[in-house]
Amino acid sequence: MIEETLDVPITVVGLDGEVITLDARTRALVQSVLPAAMNHLRIGDVIAAGGVGSVRVAFDKSLQRRMALKTLQAGSYNYYLLVHAFIREAQVSGQLDHPNIAPIYELGRDPEGGIFFTMKLIEGRSLYSLINGRPARTPDQLQRRLDAFVKVCDGVAFAHSRGVLHCDIKTANIMVGPYGQVFVMDWGNAFLLPPRPGSEGTWARESLPPLRPEEADNIVWGTPEYMSPEQAMGRRKSLDERSDVFLLGGLLFELLTGRPLYQDPDPKRVLKLAQRGEVTPPDVVVGPEVSFPPELVRICMKALAVKPDDRYPRVDDLIEDIKALLRGGGNFAVTSVAAGELVIREGEVGEAAYIVRAGKLQVFKNVGQGKVVLRQLGPGDVFGETAIFAASPRTASVVALTDSELVVVTKRTIERELDAMQPWLAAFVRTLATRFGGVGTPEYLA
Template sequence: GQLEHPNIVPVHELGFGENGVPYFTMKLIRGQSFFDWLRDPWRGPGSVERMEAGLEIFLKVCDAVAYAHHRGVIHRDLKPENIMVGDYGQVYLMDWGLAKLTKTKPASGEYAQMEAAGPVGTPMYMAPEQANGKPDEMDERTDVFGLGALLYEIVSGEWPYGPIIDIEDTLDKARRGDVVPIEQANPSVRLPRVLRDIVSRAVAAEPAARYQTVLELQRDVRKFLHGGMHLPNETYDTGQEIIREGDRGDRAYMIVSGRCEASRNADGEKEVLATMEPGEVFGEMALLLDEPRAASVVALEPTTVLVLDKRTLDEGLGGGGWTAAMVRAMAQRFHDLELTVRQSGMRR
């Protein structure tokens, strides 16, 4: 009840009824659980919608957990069933029944008895320290693991500890931190290297090897989702040549800031083809078709570009799911642009 946040369902009233049975009232949520959302056949593992929308939901869950940590509370039962997705994009983190205050004295009374009876939580999403029933070792990084397990399921469609044979088997794997490497989780889904690295770090067996805060994990997922991480960037000074006509290249570029000029040699004279601004792409045909550069590009002012190299392109085209779809869409867009340029007599 002390956690007031847009992504946390508020409890309005808590008390006892006339018959002595405890009750509480909370906001009515219209929508579906994230568990059902993930299992919608239209959102199969690797699909564009599952990846993009699923990660946006994940970021909102991170908001809720980060806020709880700021208030000294860890959730300890992060899983799709405890997340509700509203009809209009609302995301709510539910069920704080296993929550624990991080800055309190050791547990006593009924709470201590519950801890002594064994680990609390859901084995498929448990960090090793939680599965081993060590409440004194649980802190914010325990929830980081839970979020990592959730992220693992979003991107692969599988659980970190593999298929469930029985709960005790899964619990044993959780005690050992025996996570299936994310690249082996689902052969039908090939994930970008940077996303694999994020997931692997979040579900590291040792707390010290994980992200140390939810905000760090959220930052890297947000950078990945919105394009600021998986493509490196370079900065060029005014007048600096980025690509040269006639050279063979294995990189394409997208302008983030600044302006560039594309030109070519026409019978010994410089012919300016275009002035390019943020959002425009150049150098793609040499990358896609292994042809010499058809034009030179020079920075007209300090300019930052994103770089797509051959290795990243091959990783996307060679895999499945949303990465391949994104790269193929880029390739088609580049191809259409090339046809237009050729028809206008201004091939880059």
């Protein structure tokens, strides 16, 4: 079918009949990208609206397909930056082909002169409305939120592989469908990284005229309640993947606590808080009535580190830690010990067991003036487990031979894991544990 085209008006007619005359610079921008209007869509009701634009249901008569149509409000055409950002959002997100990023179908102009782009019609709710200010109180609730979080991370990681930073990741910009579909929306604040060696053919392209320095430099783009310190200070040219990692940390924080990172009725104070990057850990925010896995808190706070060098360098690294947590063991904290450091001491009453995640350790007993080496421990080995079931003195000492990482297992975290199990299985494990606690254990188990 040959597409019907119309002459491009130099004015835009808003929904309320308001007529906006485009200035010369805005008109040149629009005509360079969209020289003609199109008339193949049947436009329906508004399903979402804001101060800058609105979203309507549309029907493509050519393809017989329902879709979402996003347009600018008439008054937005008075601001070149808004028109530029709108066209750029369609062009940038249109280059990101990923299951967790809503596909863009078309960028065009309607017969009234307005700019629009069409995209997949997502029938669902935003993460913001789904969590509704509530913390994750149950294991099932936490699991569902983390499943959605991983899908968001997958979409953002793909965008990074194409040189695109989102720069405005928040619960309001994440849509969840009725069957678990998750989409990262609103790429209007996206930042394109300079091409890197080997990126030819995959890097997202920028075709619009560049903004003037006074329009682009040291301007704060995004939502202050979620921003990284460098973004809040307007250092747009210094942004890299780690800035989005911070935003993902903020998203995780809200999924856990039900509230954004920074809250204050004064927007200027919110921006100051974001510039300092001072974040209260999520387990402290919710208080003792809600319990999170220590490893999850560690992951969240690492993503939210003030200095970019202290964050995850890539979203893929964040995903790896979250998936490891979901596979099991996430309720257990991880500690690092230096070579030569004593982990447990013979004779002391212990309350934790350890799983070696990395490194080498040695189990030994003091005999007279010397010591007897009982065994060497490596990744996967467990020691000190008797302490979980019986408050008895350690029967041996354990020292780190190399810098090591240990998973710390306490009775409290074991109980938390049991509470998340089916009741019959938890009762079975508790019975075994009670019986094990009364059985004598070899000395090398410490």
